[in-house]
Amino acid sequence: MIVVAGPLPPPVHGAALITKRAADTLRAAGFQLAFGNTSPGDARDRWRHHFNRARAYVRCGRTVLRHPEASILYLSLSGGYGLLYDLLVVVLARWLGKTIAFHHHSFAYLTKRNAILASIIRMAGVNQFHIALCPRMATILSEMYGKHLRTLVISNLAFIDLPAVELRSCDRTFSSIGYLSNISLEKGIDRFLDLMARLRESGSGLTARIAGPCADLEIEHYIKRRANEIGGIEYVGPVYDDAKVHFLSSIDVLVFPTRYVNEAQPVVIYEAQMAAIIVAASNRGCIANMVPEELLLDPRASDLDGIAEQILAWEKSVADFQTALNETERNRAALLVQREDDARKFVDLFDAPAIR
Numbered sequence: 009m010i011v012v013a014g015p016l017p018p019p020v021h022g023a024a025l026i027t028k029r030a031a032d033t034l035r036a037a038g039f040q041l042a043f044g045n046t047s048p049g050d051a052r053d054r055w056r057h058h059f060n061r062a063r064a065y066v067r068c069g070r071t072v073l074r075h076p077e078a079s080i081l082y083l084s085l086s087g088g089y090g091l092l093y094d095l096l097v098v099v100l101a102r103w104l105g106k107t108i109a110f111h112h113h114s115f116a117y118l119t120k121r122n123a124i125l126a127s128i129i130r131m132a133g134v135n136q137f138h139i140a141l142c143p144r145m146a147t148i149l150s151e152m153y154g155k156h157l158r159t160l161v162i163s164n165l166a167f168i169d170l171p172a173v174e175l176r177s178c179d180r181t182f183s184s185i186g187y188l189s190n191i192s193l194e195k196g197i198d199r200f201l202d203l204m205a206r207l208r209e210s211g212s213g214l215t216a217r218i219a220g221p222c223a224d225l226e227i228e229h230y231i232k233r234r235a236n237e238i239g240g241i242e243y244v245g246p247v248y249d250d251a252k253v254h255f256l257s258s259i260d261v262l263v264f265p266t267r268y269v270n271e272a273q274p275v276v277i278y279e280a281q282m283a284a285i286i287v288a289a290s291n292r293g294c295i296a297n298m299v300p301e302e303l304l305l306d307p308r309a310s311d312l313d314g315i316a317e318q319i320l321a322w323e324k325s326v327a328d329f330q331t332a333l334n335e336t337e338r339n340r341a342a343l344l345v346q347r348e349d350d351a352r353k354f355v356d357l358f359d360a361p362a363i364r
Contacts, residue, residue: 009039009040009041009042009075009077009078009079009080010034010039010040010041010042010078010080010081010082010358011041011042011043011044011071011072011075011078011080011081011082011101011106012027012030012031012034012041012042012043012044012082012084013044013046013068013071013072013081013082013083013084013097014027014044014045014046014082014083014084014111015027015045015046015047015084016028016031016043016045016047017047018047018049018050019047019049019050020190020221020248021190022113022164022272022274022275023084023087023113023114024047025167025275026084026111026113026164026167026275027084027111029167029168029169030082030084030111030166030167030354031043031082033166033167033351033354033355034082034355034358037355037358037359039358042071042074042075042078043071044067044068044069044071044072044097045064045067045068046061046064046065046068046084046086046090046093047061047064048060048061048064049064061090061093062093065093065096065097068097069096069097069100072097072100072101072104072106073100073104076104078106079105079106079107080106080107080108080109080358081097081101081106081107081108081109082108082109082111082358083097083098083101083108083109083110083111084111084113085110085111085112085113085114085125085128086114087113087114087116087117087270088114088116088270089124091117091122091124091125091128092124094128095124095127095128095131098128098131098132099131102131102132102133107135107136107137108132108136108137109136109137109138109139109357109358110128110132110136110137110138110139111139112138112139112140112141112145112149112272113141113270113272113273114270114272115145115269115270115271115272115292115293115294116269116270118145118148118149118152119269121152121153125153126153129153129154129157134156134158135158136158137158137159137160137357138157138158138159138160139159139160139161139162139354139357140159140160140161140162141161141162141163141164141272141273141293141294142161142163142273142293142294142297143161143297144294144296144297145161145272145293145294146159146160146161160353160357162350162353162354162357163273163278163294163346163350164273164275164278165278165343165346165347165350166347166350166351166353166354167351167354168275168278168279168282168347170282171252171253171256171279171282171283172253173253173256173257173283173284179330180260180333181326181329182214182260182261182319182322182323182326182329183214183215183260184214184215184216184217184258184259184260184261185204185214185215185216185217185259185260185261185262185263185319186216186217186218186219186255186256186258186259186261186262186263186285187200187216187217187218187219187220187262187263187264188218188219188220188247188252188255188256188262188264188276188280189220189264189266189274189276190220190221190223191218191220191221191222191223191227191228191231192222192223192227192268193227194266194267194268194269195264195266195267195268196264196265196266196267196268196290196309197218197227197230197231198230199265199267199309199310199312200216200218200263200265201231201234201235201238201241202312203263203265203312203315203316203319204216204238204240204241205234205237205238206312206316207316207319207320208238208239208240210316210320212319212320212323213240213323214240214319214323215240215241215242216240216241216242217241217242217244217255217258217259218231218235218241218242218243218244219243219244219245219246219247219252219255220245220246220247221245221246228243231243252279256279256280256283256285257283259285260285260286260329261285261286261287261288261319261322262276262277262280262285262286262287262288262289263287263288263289263315264276264277264287264288264289264290265289265290265305265309265312266289266290266292266309267290267292267307267308267309268292271290271292271293271295272293272294273293273294273295273297273298274289274293274295277289277295277298277299278298278343281298281336281339281340281343282340282343282344284333284336284337284340285336286303286332286333286336287299287303288303288304288305288315288318289303289304289305290304290305290306290307290308290309291304291305291306291307292307300335302314302318303315303318
């Protein structure tokens with residue numbers, strides 16, 4: 009048996025989705041699971057959020073205590089002050105003699121050394137496992153928190169559902185760009201709209217579609233106001249399941265100009281690439297391992313000149329755009345192989361005698 013400790017939807021965000029799908033992968037491989045859901049739910053009020061989160065971690069601790077037969081704790085680590093709660097779970101698990109498999113989802117404690125994470129690693133001891141999302145994450149973990157760490161690189165590809173998008177012809181013309189995220193300024197919605205304004209000023213006839221839940225009503229009003237000013241932009245709201253498939257089927261290029269400090273390996277990039285969509289994104293976290301160098305924006309997406317010029321060139325030249333689509337199709341084939349390899353590595357980690 010394995011105790012799975014981490015956030016589960018709702019709310020729907022990257023770490024919660026990966027925790028759920030990692031658990032689904034372990035269950036499908038034959039493991040028995042007990043869940044310690046650490047999600048605060050959809051509480052909008054800040055104090056209610058913290059109260060719900062504390063209560064969730066108390067329930068998580070009870071789950072750990074009630075399953076002494078579970079020799080392994082899978083822990084989806086938080087990115088900010090939630091690490092304080094994680095520290096308590098780690099102390100409890102090690103007191104009970106459990107082996108811990110840490111799953112890292114954030115670069116917040118990798119851009120600057122975090123005393124809480126350092127305490128977690130020290131309390132856990134040397135024989136635990138750390139799942140990193142890319143080689144860069146694994147390297148920084150070792151450099152900041154100890155060369156002794158037992159790290160394994162497993163990308164989020166192992167846990168994403170393949171979008172049921174009917175792959176369109178590489179002979180199509182370029183007509184639409186898209187933005188998909190939990191929408192906020194940190195996730196770069198203002199920079200996406202700035203990009204569309206710049207394209208309009210250059211005479212572009214491309215349309216744009218924006219999808220995802222807004223952080224608050226102020227952001228939604230901001231999107232609608234600027235969309236009306238710029239023209240040719242549609243905000244479609246949150247999209248899940250079939251609605252997400254329809255959204256991905258309607259765009260040619262995804263632009264993700266995030267400046268979110270915790271950004272690690274956004275699932276939305278892989279979802280778009282698995283639908284054979286070209287992706288441009290900010291160089292944060294593991295994104296440099298996901299997106300071609302020529303389509304990387306600077307970490308704060310402060311300079312949009314390069315990507316604007318590239319988009320305009322694709323719009324003007326069908327041949328150049330089709331060359332980019334062909335490269336995306338080749339990348340998709342490679343990602344399918346990597347997805348199977350990473351899923352196998354994840355299950356093998358828990359099957360290995362060393363973790364038992």
